Amino acid sequence: QVQLVESGGGLVQAGDSLRLSCAASGLTFRSYGVAWFRQVPGKERDFVAGISRNDNTYTATSVKGRFTTSRDNAKNTLDLQINSLKEEDTAVYYCAASRSGGVSTRSTGPYDYWGQGTQVTVSS
Numbered sequence: 637q638v639q640l641v642e643s644g645g646g647l648v649q650a651g652d653s654l655r656l657s658c659a660a661s662g663l664t665f666r667s668y669g670v671a672w673f674r675q676v677p678g679k680e681r682d683f684v685a686g687i688s689r690n691d692n693t694y695t696a697t698s699v700k701g702r703f704t705t706s707r708d709n710a711k712n713t714l715d716l717q718i719n720s721l722k723e724e725d726t727a728v729y730y731c732a733a734s735r736s737g738g739v740s741t742r743s744t745g746p747y748d749y750w751g752q753g754t755q756v757t758v759s760s
Contacts, residue, residue, distance in 0.1 A: 638662040638749045640731050645754030652721050652758075658714040658731030658751055666709040669734040672716045673744065674727035675753075681730065685716060686739035694739050699725075721758045728753040 644656040656672070671686030671694075685695045685705035695703055704717045714731055732747035740746040 638733075640733060640749055640751035642729060642731050642751045642754040645729060645756045647757045647759065648721055650721055650723055650758055650760050654718045654721060654756060656716040656718070656729055656731075656754060656756070658716075660712045660714070660731075660733065663733065663735075663749070665707075665712040665733075667735070667737060669736060669738045669740075670707060670714045671732050671734075671739050671741075671747070672703075672705060672714070673730045673732060674725075674756075675730065676727045681744050683741045684729070686741065687714070688739050689737035692739070694741050696741070718756075721756075723758050723760055726756060726758045728755050 639661045641659045669688045672684040673681045674684050675681040685703050687693050687707050702719050707714045730753045731751045733749045734747045
């Protein structure tokens, strides 16, 4: 059974940093493309950052320079470092895995597995 479990969310202040982690099990993690998405109520789930199985990284333009994602295939984890948090970063953050090994930045469709999400709330 494949599981993706996010952790590290919480209530933080604008300007703070936060590190989210996604622990994967039940899959050959190194073979998957993995990514972070975020979603606010009433809106679509948006791509944030991702890493292909070949270690190509992708970051949404809106967060470039503040968000960095990394993977550890030995530990089966995917991390998201968020710096200089802004109120508009408030969202539920999800990790996702694609057996294709690639990263889709425009659609959630290619992802086969999703975590349950972790809430990040940024206050001013």
